[in-house]
Amino acid sequence: MSKIDDAGRIGIYILTYPGDFHLSTVLVRSIRRFNPDIPIMIIPGEGFDREHHPFDVPIMPEPSGLFWPKVGYQDRKIWAFQGPFETFLYLDADTICTKSLEPLFERIALQKGNFLYVQPWLDDQEWQSVVRDTSHPKHEQFVEHAFSTIGQGPLADFDPDHDFLSNSKFNSGVFASRRLAIQERDFESLNGTER
Numbered sequence: 001m002s003k004i005d006d007a008g009r010i011g012i013y014i015l016t017y018p019g020d021f022h023l024s025t026v027l028v029r030s031i032r033r034f035n036p037d038i039p040i041m042i043i044p045g046e047g048f049d050r051e052h053h054p055f056d057v058p059i060m061p062e063p064s065g066l067f068w069p070k071v072g073y074q075d076r077k078i079w080a081f082q083g084p085f086e087t088f089l090y091l092d093a094d095t096i097c098t099k100s101l102e103p104l105f106e107r108i109a110l111q112k113g114n115f116l117y118v119q120p121w122l123d124d125q126e127w128q129s130v131v132r133d134t135s136h137p138k139h140e141q142f143v144e145h146a147f148s149t150i151g152q153g154p155l156a157d158f159d160p161d162h163d164f165l166s167n168s169k170f171n172s173g174v175f176a177s178r179r180l181a182i183q184e185r186d187f188e189s190l191n192g193t194e195r
Contacts, residue, residue, distance in 0.1 A: 010105060011085035012038055013060070015077045016093045017045035018053075023093045025054050030097040038105070043079050046072055060084075067188035075191075077173075081182050087111070092173025104176070114181035119174065124167050131165045 012031060016024035028040055040057040044050065050059060063069060063082050071078060080090045087108055089101070108117070130142045146164050 009086040010038070010109065011088055012040045013043050013077075013080040013083060013085070013088055013090045014040065014093055015043040015045055015074070015079075015090075016048070018047050018049070020093045021054055027091060027093060027095055027097065028055065028057060031091075031101070034097055034100045035102065035105075038101070039085065041083065041085070043076055043083075045076055065184050067184050067191070071187075071191075078182075078187055081177065081180060081187070082184065083179065086179050087176070088179065089176045090174065095173060108176050111178070114178050115176075116181055117176040127167060 014024055014027060024042070031038065031040060042053075042055050042057060042059045044059055048059075053059070060079060060083055063079055065082070068079060068082055077090055077092070080088050089104070089108070091097075127142065130136045130138050131146070133139060143165065
């Protein structure tokens with residue numbers, strides 16, 4: 001990993017619960033298969049028993065602060081913003097790694113200052129009109145986006161009838177950022193507004 005800091009300043013977080021340990025362990029193995037040197041840390045979900053779990057990677061300690069410890073369920077993924085990795089990739093437990101993440105890590109390593117990589121949101125109606133019209137100027141771009149986002153290979157082998165272009169895909173379970181790019185008070189404010 002030429003452009004990745006050897007001091008472990010970049011790493012991967014995975015949020016997991018006792019009910020999805022089977023998925024998380026497969027994800028950890030798949031990451032290690034293609035990226036054996038990248039540090040991985042588990043974010044413990046609700047009901048996680050720190051004494052009894054199947055992971056051989058570190059478990060994030062309970063965060064300090066006024067808001068972080070109150071965060072529960074799927075919102076715990078935002079603990080990544082206060083964790084030990086200066087730069088990170090967050091993956092939901094139901095993700096699987098099918099190839100090297102090196103190109104993504106290299107792109108992340110080049111970022112200066114705070115950043116947040118997320119999948120762009122595409123309106124379903126716009127998506128349908130573009131992918132169904134092969135003469136549309138953005139047709140090829142949208143098709144390429146679909147196949148690069150979810151990967152056609154293993155899923156197509158598993159379910160040959162799956163329509164990869166049926167609708168716009170959005171995944172809130174994959175994002176990359178810098179530690180403290182979004183502060184605890186920002187999440188607390190957003191949480192209060194949502195409630």
